Amino acid sequence: MNWDFFTKLPMPVGENGGGMAHAIIGTIKLLFVAVAIGFPVGLMGGIYLSEFDGKSRFAYSVRYAADLLNGIPSIVIGIFVYIIVVLPMKHFSTLAGGIALGMIMIPIVLKGTEEFLKLVPSTLREAGLALGMPEWRVILTIVLPTAFPGVMTSMMLAIARVSGETAPLLFTAFGNRYFSAGWMEPTASLPAMIYTYSISPYEDWKRQAWAAGAVLLLLVFLTNIISRSFLRPKKMV
Amino acid sequence: MTIKSVLEVLNLSASFGTHSVLKAISFSVTTEQITAIIGPSGCGKSTFLRCVNRMHEVVHGASISGDILLNGASVYGKDVDPVLIRRRVGMVFQKPTPFPTMSIYNNVAVGLRLNGLKKQAILDEQVTESLQKVALWDEVKDRLSKPGTSLSGGQQQRLCIARALAVNPEVLLLDEPTSALDPMSSGKIEELLRELKKNYTIVIVTHNMQQAARISDTTGFFLTGELIEFGATKTIFTTPKDTRTEDYITGRFG
Numbered sequence: 001m002n003w004d005f006f007t008k009l010p011m012p013v014g015e016n017g018g019g020m021a022h023a024i025i026g027t028i029k030l031l032f033v034a035v036a037i038g039f040p041v042g043l044m045g046g047i048y049l050s051e052f053d054g055k056s057r058f059a060y061s062v063r064y065a066a067d068l069l070n071g072i073p074s075i076v077i078g079i080f081v082y083i084i085v086v087l088p089m090k091h092f093s094t095l096a097g098g099i100a101l102g103m104i105m106i107p108i109v110l111k112g113t114e115e116f117l118k119l120v121p122s123t124l125r126e127a128g129l130a131l132g133m134p135e136w137r138v139i140l141t142i143v144l145p146t147a148f149p150g151v152m153t154s155m156m157l158a159i160a161r162v163s164g165e166t167a168p169l170l171f172t173a174f175g176n177r178y179f180s181a182g183w184m185e186p187t188a189s190l191p192a193m194i195y196t197y198s199i200s201p202y203e204d205w206k207r208q209a210w211a212a213g214a215v216l217l218l219l220v221f222l223t224n225i226i227s228r229s230f231l232r233p234k235k236m237v
Numbered sequence: 238m239t240i241k242s243v244l245e246v247l248n249l250s251a252s253f254g255t256h257s258v259l260k261a262i263s264f265s266v267t268t269e270q271i272t273a274i275i276g277p278s279g280c281g282k283s284t285f286l287r288c289v290n291r292m293h294e295v296v297h298g299a300s301i302s303g304d305i306l307l308n309g310a311s312v313y314g315k316d317v318d319p320v321l322i323r324r325r326v327g328m329v330f331q332k333p334t335p336f337p338t339m340s341i342y343n344n345v346a347v348g349l350r351l352n353g354l355k356k357q358a359i360l361d362e363q364v365t366e367s368l369q370k371v372a373l374w375d376e377v378k379d380r381l382s383k384p385g386t387s388l389s390g391g392q393q394q395r396l397c398i399a400r401a402l403a404v405n406p407e408v409l410l411l412d413e414p415t416s417a418l419d420p421m422s423s424g425k426i427e428e429l430l431r432e433l434k435k436n437y438t439i440v441i442v443t444h445n446m447q448q449a450a451r452i453s454d455t456t457g458f459f460l461t462g463e464l465i466e467f468g469a470t471k472t473i474f475t476t477p478k479d480t481r482t483e484d485y486i487t488g489r490f491g
């Protein structure tokens with residue numbers, strides 16, 4: 001692994017060198033779309049289940065659906081997105097890949113959020129209400145901040161989980177030998193690169209697959225560190 | 238001094254589902270007094286407090302009948318917003334409940350901000366004043382930005398009282414505020430309540446009969462959801478009219 005690996009495109013077979021810059025960018029873009037879908041939906045769903053109406057029939061079906069979604073093999077989600085996004089658009093795209101990953105994230109974030117919100121003692125909610133706070137304000141200013149580290153953890157867990165997903169991307173983001181031209185174009189991604197390179201017969205590609213694996217790990221690790229440093233309890237005044 | 242009743246309880250009944258917790262309670266609380274409510278566990282003392290600030294209805298399946306007048310106006314009127322009632326009635330719970338993600342300062346300021354106060358200077362002033370009222374200022378003035386949960390139990394409880402007082406409530410409700418505290422901290426809080434009653438009307442639920450006798454002017458004795466006796470604390474503790482009150486106070490049951 002050298003600097004070229006991060007900045008260059010792959011070389012044709014037989015030539016040494018080249019890199020995976022397009023796949024690194026691709027993975028970041030895919031994760032971006034996935035987070036944009038998975039975080040808000042999961043978070044709001046978790047808040048709904050924990051704070052509103054958690055015992056209604058609808059809440060039970062939401063919970064059940066989330067468990068199901070969690071249990072669906074990721075390749076099936078890939079096929080699903082292929083049918084509802086790729087086919088109508090008539091081509092593979094970064095967007096479709098991100099949607100597939102986002103769908104995998106939803107149940108993880110949702111269940112995590114619900115569990116961590118439920119851990120917030122009800123006495124705190126009552127104290128907020130007794131102070132004359134409307135319910136939404138109790139949730140925003142007391143319950144969510146108190147549960148925040150936990151909620152954040154489940155979000156990081158979701159990112160770590162989907163950044164290694166390969167199967168759903170094969171049907172959605174597909175792959176690309178070059179930089180993806182936009183959100184609507186197919187894109188390369190690290191897991192998909194690892195997959196193709198590692199089953200290839202070329203020694204050089206196999207080496208690069210290992211390197212891509214290391215980069216992927218590093219990427220997840222960095223996301224964790226950055227988000228944690230952002231969200232470290234700020235000085236309270 | 239004109240006797241003005243701040244809180245008037247009219248034929249109040251409350252229940253959870255089919256389980257009736259309060260049965261037709263009526264009494265009134267006058268201004269600048271401490272009213273103690275005593276009685277064995279499960280007799281509806283806490284439920285009564287929660288009816289006053291409409292926290293009773295937060296629980297699923299809870300219902301209520303009768304009425305409570307707060308300074309003459311119904312708390313349960315048709316177009317009364319419970320959220321606004323709760324701003325006029327302060328409440329302190331058994332376990333101290335400072336908001337863990339907020340600093341000492343913010344724990345007090347949160348109620349003020351709720352009422353639309355934004356100017357930093359006024360906030361500072363009111364927070365200081367509230368903390369002084371509960372005699373906590375000298376202990377925390379150098380660490381206002383530390384989390385509220387970093388304080389000791391007794392300090393946390395006083396912080397909660399300061400939080401409730403910051404918005405200038407018409408009545409202060411305390412639900413066994415000292416039962417989770419050591420005798421020293423309890424003593425401090427009792428002393429504080431005696432001081433506060435000059436400006437506030439206080440209703441305190443307590444399991445500690447000595448405490449009720451020490452600090453209250455009026456006492457109500459609850460038993461299985463009924464108000465057995467209500468009157469001047471001295472009378473209740475020396476010459477109770479009802480034998481059940483006497484039995485409870487002398488420790489024969491409960």
